[in-house]
Amino acid sequence: MTRKQRRLALIGSGVAVLGVAAALVLSALKDSIVFFNSPTDIVEKHVAPGTRVRLGGLVQPGSVTRGDNLSVRFEVTDGNRAIPVTYTGILPDLFREGQGVVAEGTLDRGGSFRADNVLAKHDENYMPKEVADALKKQGHWQGDDEKKTSAVPKGRME
């Protein structure tokens, strides 16, 4: 085999693997991207029932009710609109009323959101970024600066 043929074989196999990978990426992308929506987005953009979305916002204080067999209902709000959410299972440790949350699932015909996955943030200092941005958009965000200055003296008060 000459150098030229060898190079062709190399390039050929490279292109083949890349082509397969590109095909895989494109086909997988269609089914596995999930858009993030705030409650306002859901209402205004008329998200179709059955479409998989991520819904983010704050858990409406006083909205959490627990039913049988670990079923939970709560509302997610961005201060402008609120969407009722149903979920069955164990909520994350940091799930709390008035705190940021991201629920993944689908909207049903009745306009409530059926979540199969609920994520809370990892740390009490930080809001999920998407939620923070969504709240900023609605003008319900207190801003980082205030948080930072209030963060430090907290130890002294205890």
Next chain:
Amino acid sequence: MTPELGHYALVLALGLALVQATVPMWGARVRDPALMRVAVPTALAQFAFVAFAFAALTACYVTSDFSVLNVVENSHSAMPLLYKFTSVWGNHEGSMLLWVLILTFFGALVAAFGTNLPATLKASVLAVQSWIASAFFLFILLTSNPFLRLADAPMEGRDLNPILQDIGLAVHPPLLYLGYVGFSITFSFAAAALIDGRIEPAWARWVRPWTLAAWMCLTAGIAMGSYWAYYELGWGGWWFWDPVENASFMPWLAGTALLHSALVMEKRDALKVWTILLAVLAFSLSLIGTFLVRSGVLTSVHAFANDPARGVFILMILVLFIGGGLALFAWRAPLLKQGGLFAPISREGALVLNNLFLTVACGTVLFGTLFPLVLEAITGRKLSVGAPFFNLTFGPLMVALLVAVPFGPLLAWKRGDLVGVTQRLTAAFAIGVIGVAATFVFEGAKPVLAPFAVGLAFFVMAGALTDLAERTGLFRVAVGTALKRAAGLPRSAWGTAFAHFGLGVTLLGIVGEIGWSAEKIVSVKPGEVISLRHYDLSFDGVVPSQGPNYRELSAKFTVHRGGEVLGVLQPAKRSFASRQMTTTEAALMTRGVSQLYLSLGDPGPDGSIAVRLYHKPLVLLIWLGAVVMVAGGALSLSDRRLRVGAPKPAKRPAVLQPAE
């Protein structure tokens, strides 16, 4: 005084780094040995100063010096001593300090032990290493100073994020950084070779120990992180395709490719340009990882703070080094002469295939990780690319690679005999087929692909053993001779076999966990029994207790199997008053390599408590496989020809000698 001294030591380290970044490089250009030798003492001193700064910060943590902002934000006087140590890097500033500590550590190692390197190469390598160090020293001093003081010190700290209060924090970040940052050395070697404009096969041999060491640490670090997430987060997942995980996984893929392509370069003087490019890419991916994790573009337990100034600064470092590295490559790589011819069916060909699959797989992971960020920047729409994307793209590419793994080491260099190799792999095929059949018989065809994946895992493992059997002549010659040959086999051959075997073990664990895990999420009252598979767990009640900085509520479950008591599982919830946070402590029971996993949810008003119970067959193999891979790396690293600072062969100068 201590924080000021630490801060001052960092400034001095920056000064040294600037000297080391310029003087030896100039010395290498004008061939002045005195200037080139400057790099050795500066590299050692730089490490000493950074180590001092790190010790100073550690001292602030251990003594709970709440006049230091960083300590206030991440420590608590009641925290156990171990966590006071580990919280040094459980925050943004401290973790960057650990980053440069490891960076300068590697620089110092090259300075101290790289005695067999040509003087100009060594000077250039250390200079490039110092460019990176300078950039990160500036980053720390300008945007992330861990030694900031408070004028008015509080009495108590705000505690470390409870999720991080675990032994995992003592092990996972340092190991991961040793791997991540370890690739800086290969980057420096590549940049130095490009600046020199010439490169010999010996280059691959000099770089190999560093690449191998970094790769081992990264493998162990990723595996450790995965196990930590598995038991700490409370829902039994061990890999989430989270961008932060991908950030560590991409350098691993590129590093693995680099280890293999460097082999071709060392033995056959081929793939030089490609190997250099991979060396640049592996560290570039580490930098991208650092950017993703530390800039605040992502939200995760790893992202400690969102400060736009930091993001921009790291982005600048990223552009400078990745852009600079690639520009240098584009400019100088054409100077490197191509060597060694080989047929597509050959050891080289197999290694090229390995590289092709690993880099393309790495590319798909990179795409999936960056796609949401890029799309958001362009269109403003937020979206996430979930685990299915990665499973559907990365999975098939890895399956193709795994099928090829057993063939590689059996093929001859230059021109291989695929038919012959296939014949020698007959036994391995047979074992794979038996694996498929046995799985079908014992577990059934649900899920459909699982038996085939088990077969593939067996094939990979048996293939690794076949390689050893072939090399020692086992089953063909007397056992004594085979043993003698086994003892004489190069350690790197053992290393290859171990690493490939470990890959099979990990695959088996993954298949077991994904294919046959069972889960049950229920709410139980004291006295009730949960049954899963053959296990019955009776709930005996809850026990409250008090930890050093938390209150704990643990639930006691007795595990039975067919009337026999196997033991007690005690999962718990810990609430940390200082952060008003609760963590879940899962309880694990190991049976062979399978585990029972129990974690708690919320208690109900009627004395019931929600629990998650999983039975995870073969799950421990996922991490044991990684341990075997690391052992393979260690064996390979101990190979005589790679030994750092090994004396040159007496007969011929090492620089010009083709490897074997």
